[in-house]
Amino acid sequence: MIKIPEDIAPYLEIKDCSSFPISRYYVTKDMDDILKEIVKMHETAQKLQKMGISYLNSTILYGPPGTGKTTAARYIAYKLKKPLAKINFAQLIGGEFGTTAKNLSAIFRFIADIDCIFLLDEIDCVGIKRGTESAATGGELARVTITLMQELDYFEDHKLKVILMAATNRIDILDEALVSRFYQHQLKPLTNEDTENYAKKFLDDVGVPYDEYNIENYAGENSALTQRNVEKDMVRCIAEWLNKGGDFILNHIG
Ligand SMILES: Nc1ncnc2c1ncn2[C@@H]1O[C@H](COP(=O)(O)OP(=O)(O)OP(=O)(O)O)[C@@H](O)[C@H]1O
Ligand SMILES: [Mg+2]
Structure with a gap:
């Protein structure tokens, strides 16, 4: 100390x-x-x-x-x-x-x-x-x-x-x-490939089951997201999944 x-x-x-x-x-x-x-x-x-x-x-x-x-x-x-x-x-x-x-x-x-x-x-x-x-x-x-x-x-x-x-x-x-x-x-915003890999790494780490196709789509459709954007999207979508149950779906707030 x-x-x-x-x-x-x-x-x-x-x-x-x-x-x-x-x-x-x-x-x-x-x-x-x-x-x-x-x-x-x-x-x-x-x-x-x-x-x-x-x-x-x-x-x-x-x-x-x-x-x-x-x-x-x-x-x-x-x-x-x-x-x-x-x-x-x-x-x-x-x-x-x-x-x-x-x-x-x-x-x-x-x-x-x-x-x-x-x-x-x-x-x-x-x-x-x-x-x-x-x-x-x-x-x-x-x-x-x-x-x-x-x-x-x-x-x-x-x-x-x-x-x-x-x-x-x-x-x-x-x-x-x-x-x-x-x-x-x-430091630049993430590439689509980085967005996909980052999201998967985070979701694996916190133990949220996801559909690979959903994450690939999310990353493919949203260019130039920052780590903060992706993190916010994940937190919001995890909260929704916890509240509502069903499948976890990642989407961008926009
Ligand atoms: N490489 C990374 N992997 C995972 N999460 C990350 C990574 N980099 C940043 N984050 C997350 O993204 C968020 C934003 O990161 P950070 O605050 O470091 O950005 P910043 O560039 O300093 O932003 P600002 O310009 O607003 O100060 C943080 O909550 C952090 O947890
Ligand atoms: Mg900062």
Whole structure:
């Protein structure tokens, strides 16, 4: 159990991911490639450092809502058997005026000593293009963006082994200098084949008997669904099946 200092405790959570529900997590080809790359770079880090090469293991996942960005960080933490540390940006920027950048720095310096996956989820809460901020925030967000970049550079210069991940569905509004500090990966909606395989994996795992033809039809007729769409459809249809009895039928809410 890692004890978070009191001054930053409201803005940071550190979770153990050992109970991640791996048996119903569907690994797409993209996700598998991302994991492999993160692991490869993690394992090579020491060798790079011996060669005097500064490098920060940092990945930004971007893509539409529900494509599994946040869950991907939990999956990676589970696979690497490391805790997942996550900043609560909404809380952080909602704090006392003028303190955001200082608190952000304090969080980074604390995380620097911890062997974890460090997730900057919904980084667009803070890392927006400089010059696009509304007057109401008085330049606070621009200061935070700069602090964020300085802290990333600190991590890189000090050869820290933290694995950094960020997630956003608004990469278009993020500061380019900030984004350029990450390896960028786009998460896309599921292919029809992935939709079918994900649904079957989930239903097998929860023990709902299904007709293969129904699942194939559902996947074939509904293109570009996200994991969130499919999960919602399954939960709703399972609830209906539990209430009404009869055969389980999966369909899309639309
Ligand atoms: N690979 C996966 N296998 C099974 N379920 C998944 C997978 N990825 C995501 N999910 C489920 O889909 C839902 C949406 O995922 P998640 O919240 O990670 O998406 P997101 O991209 O972070 O969305 P947002 O942009 O809204 O934050 C979650 O409830 C999660 O349980
Ligand atoms: Mg998310």
